[in-house]
Amino acid sequence: HWHMHHDGAAHWRSWKARNERMPVAVALGGESVMPYAATCPLPPGISELLMAGFLNGRGIEMCRGVTVPLWVPSNAEIVIEGFVSHEAGPIGYDPRGGEPLGPGAVFEGPFGDHTGFYSLPDRYPVLEVTAITHRRDPIYPTTIVGLPPQEDYYLGKATERIMLPLLKTILPDIEDYDLPLFGAFHNAAFVKIDKHYPLHARRTMHGVWGAGQMSWTKMVAVVDRGVDVHDTYAVLRAVGEHCHPARDVELVRGPMDILDHATPFLGAGTKMGLDATEKRGQAEQHRSVEGLAAELCASGPIPAVTGGAARASESRFMRVPGVLDARIPDELGGWWLLVRIEKSAPGDGARVIRALGGLTEEAALPRWTVVVGPEADLSDIDGALFHWAANMSAERDRRLSVCGRRVAFDATPKMTGDEHEGHPVREWPPIIRMSAEVERRVAERWGELGL
Template structure:
């Protein structure tokens, strides 16, 4: 039976020992973030802050921040089990005989849950209607010290295509500007931005509603990389095995989940000048830079009688969003395999923060198979942003990073095993010379190498004093050593922390600019780049918490009642 709402999920988390309640007063300005970050980094529990400074509402965070809680959220044994169900749908042999069709009937009936139901009247999300809007009464977080303000971090933003009337929902952060308005962070590549442009061309006001605190299947579905023609509520209904019930908003024609905790109703005036939004400590582990985005006017807030406000914190992995990304990796793998028959498995490592690295295993049955698969992936939806693709043979377990490392060190031999592909990059990628476009790198580790006893890599620290110094140091090291790979990182990076080094590498390189090949050996410059090295934008700062907040949280840790 599906969760009826977010509070039903909270009860299940608590029953399973996956929730900690914090009853003392805690500030939404940085303090909650520091607590949550510490808990996330040690794979800790979900947190329910019952007494948030300046707000009458409790705050839930890190609710899906582990593999176990992700499985509970989607009410499955595992996300692999969900993927297996999808694979059975896609297996056409199930429908080529009467016996196969009869066996598939229960599975096909489940598709009926995918159809959302529009219910007349009001839902629980409209038990209280507030037309005197004050966004600052909500326990909205300021997550990191350099953030421009307080941000909604887990909003489900509902919009409607002005031509077809089809609704779309996506998760876009929202910075509070004042009591009644926020910025709306619609990236150029996102569906919300395209819908906005259609309204803008006609000079029409665009209705928008934002649901906060839906059941976890609905929240997850809002993050899923679905084709534009598919309603995310269909995926949510199928996942939760119960139709999503929608109700019409009070002040516009958008339909929202009836059991949401809060709904912000309003509009975007497409004739209005965009507003400066950001910076914001983002899921890459860096601050995304300030830029101009549409302004969202909130005209009405509705909510349940005793609502819970949902939030998440993003930053250097592992964080809660990493586990949502891993769910997407497993759930959508069958669709990739249907279109790329050679593909066996995929791993999006946490350090790759969604779009910076994909490790693929393939059945390499012909020359160039790995390259064919790379190009297929780069041509597929949001996978086009993948900055680094590593391809190994299907005998390698891509979930075992030690096996992947051994395959790369043994089988990659200089330039002939590298693929450079220019194309679009994610809006949050900061390493390319220009925004939204750069060089993606493919590494073909499928060829059989001959062990030489020199299959090693090394990491060097470089305190750059002039442009190109990291490259000079790499040239020296490649000439003096027999290491297969040499990675240069900044002097303040702890080179023994391999997770940290990989995170820096995945974030900081452009394939064309930052590689040097010395025979069969490869140097990689993963240092911060200077404008003199080709960067045309400001290089963002690493996300770090201020020392005073870290000291405060350490002092209060026992008071929070956390282990």
């Protein structure tokens, strides 16, 4: 089971081209740095074992595999050896279409993943196991994934810090960056630059989208050096204040993370860049509008909605049919409206967005609106933003006002009928939830372990 954009799949394709099975060894455990090193986004051809040795302060001891022509870590708890079939067909298989599965493959899944959702089942090649070796009384190591933050979130934060110097060698414009909690790695990145010229932020966005595994990042927000890029609220305040929705948003079509269920097509869709830097000169401030849009824009920019005006707007928005909760968080400077709705039919998200847009004479509507489904909790801002990043496709779910001074995102779970302007909706996965029984058993173990 691997993603077609990653090195493992590339290695397999090379063996498939030779019409030969691919030898593999799955090593579980070993030196404590091994699980982390296995996740490092190193350049192709650079072994993760080199990174493990660097972090370990000495090389990783290796020995020959028993049944495969490979070296394996000597101190691993368990090693599974075998050969991966070269006969399997590609991913994107749907058994409902009548196509045969074909040889050397299984239809497997779903899997609980770091995205916080179950990745959907698909066709993957079979691993024929030829040997299992292990230590005496081996310990099976595992990493718990799910709604962030889980263990993998902290592994990702380590990568963020460790890889910053390497990233700066290929993108020297970057002063610092942050992978925010709500983005689950591939959905969002915040980047800080020392801006020197117009559209400098756009250059940086495109650089990020060409940098290894960061190229899958769905959303990139670029801020000035005076903004704390590790403060999510500060970054979103900068977006609210300095990013004009129709002028300062960059949309780019390209390959996307294979686990992004919101993309209209498997592994392909539209990335979104937010230029939240202060604008300089006509090159960045110019925007041509005509007709009604020009009339509306003539009234000036949209101000932040704070204090009593924010509370009054929340009260009015709560009376919109289908709205369960509405908040203009003070932490986000009055630039953002978060709305939780009851999603029971296709188009519910778009309907609420239209209703909110029709209330600008009655209530102050912030510049940025995010509409999420009933499973979100607006009292947890990071949690609500998680649903925004996970359930939004920029080309399908983004709605601009007539003038373009405001924008709203339909970040509700999608269903058939939520298609928009020809952009389809794929099968939607369930969010990862632990059952009450699992939660009870875990709580009992804390006491047993003295934690």
